[in-house]
Amino acid sequence: MNDIRKRLATLLLKKVDAASGDSATLQSRYKQFRVSLLVAITLIAMLPATAISVFGYFQYLVRLEKQELQHLSWHLEDSSAKLSALVNSSLQSGNGLPDAVTLQQVAGTNNPQTDSFIVDVKGQLQDPSTSFAPKEIQFPMDLLIPGDEQKTFAEKKPWGVGVTLYGITSLDHTPWFLILVKDGPMDKGEWMNFQLTLLVIFILCFSAGMFIIFQLVNILTSRIRESDANRMGLLSDAEHSNKLVSIGRLAAGVAHEINNPLAVIDQKAGLIEDLIDMSSEFPHKEKVDRSIVGIHDAVQRCKIITLRLLNFARKMDTRIEHIDLNDLLYEVICFLEKEAIHHQIQLDLQFDRELPQIESDRGQLQQIFLNILNNAIDAVVNDGVITICSSRVDEDRIMVSVKDTGSGMDPETLKHIFDPFFTTKETGKGTGLGLSITYSLVKRLRGDILAENNDNKGMCFTVTLPVRSQVVING
């Protein structure tokens, strides 16, 4: 079963290749397609996700700035009070300014993120800083408006990302000021820039991704549309061909039917002619003679007409070639596979791998099996199995059977199944021509077709065909 599916797939691929170039370019095309799709999805999905998480993180940081400044403010107050007391007591005891380490400890800035200095009104450093700030700092004192007790602000780092938080307050009872410096989060301006950049990147990537996906979807749908149109085209071709064959068959039938009475007229006229010739003169003999001639001529004209009709019927030439029937059946199955899948019908293929090639007409065989399979699909409606078997009957004949799990048919209806215009479908659906055409095609190929009910359920159509076509003259 699996290798049959593989063969089917190979055949399908062959068909696609035939339509769209060689297999290698097809493969690479599909590869490109997949890669583009992946890139597009990545662009669209990954970047926003990243952006959102980064956004979130930095949003957090920005909120922090406000908080940080607030904290700095409290710290400043707290330190200011402590330091005032410390400095005053140190001075009063005559020790001068406390050393840096003590200062830092009391100010609570003995950690890498913060630093504190004591400056005079001119901004000159009174004690050396031990932390990350540069050794000499000339503090811009004009920032401190006279009268302000305390001020905190954030300033963008001259190097790198982020801000530095500054807090400044005057130390009570001393001519000096306390400056606290803290490493702060990203500054607002930078943050806005960052957001903007990220947004732009996001939009670009998203647009690019969407564009790619849009194109891919277009390509995909146009391909699907193409192949659907093809299929429809093939099916409508088959339908059209069916109709032509049916007209042909009707025409042939009519022609044959008429030929018989024509022959009778001809003979009877001939007889009259013979009798006239044999008899002696009688009144109107000449006229009767001429009338006979007239009858003969009219008959001739009718013959020409019927010949034309029969010629039309025979326009479907039979072209004999060597055919691998299993391959042909696969092709027909390909046409209808979508139909079957759509109705959840399973196709069970049991092909004789040793089946010999037969001499027959490809187009007509396709027509025959297309009709039978179509019929089987219609019979099953939904959820069923159609079993197609091919086998050799004897040295001269092979047989193909199509079994369905439909509702079968009662013996009375079964008798008329191959009649033209006979259909069990509701008006408008089905022309009733399919099986009658199938019948005449099978006969034309010197085969046999049998329709019977299955033992358990549904119907079975068996087509027997000769391995060798007999005399190869159209007729």
Add this chain to the structure above:
Amino acid sequence: MVDTRILIVDDEVEFASTLAERLELRGYRASSANCAETALALILASPPHVVILDIQMPDLNGLETLETIKEIHPEIEVILLTGYGSINSGIQGIVQGAFDFLMKPVSMTTLLKKIKQARQKTLEA
């Protein structure tokens, strides 16, 4: 002319009987049958020299009838009458031993010529 018995086998009654009548007027002993069974019965009862057999008959495959005739009386010459669609059968018939085949509608002159030739063959046999 030598005594010649002809049997016409065609399911079209009027055609067969009229043709037989016309042949009679020309000195032949002609009779007609409308189906294979009657034909075979007549052949067994009183074998003709020439059989004119229509192979478009629906009830029994004309070629099968030909085969049977050739089996029971191989010396009988059979002239097949074929329609437009059964030329292949005509050729097949010759392969199976028919004397010749003519396409319907058949002209009297052609038919008479063929009958003469077929009868000649039976005399030579």
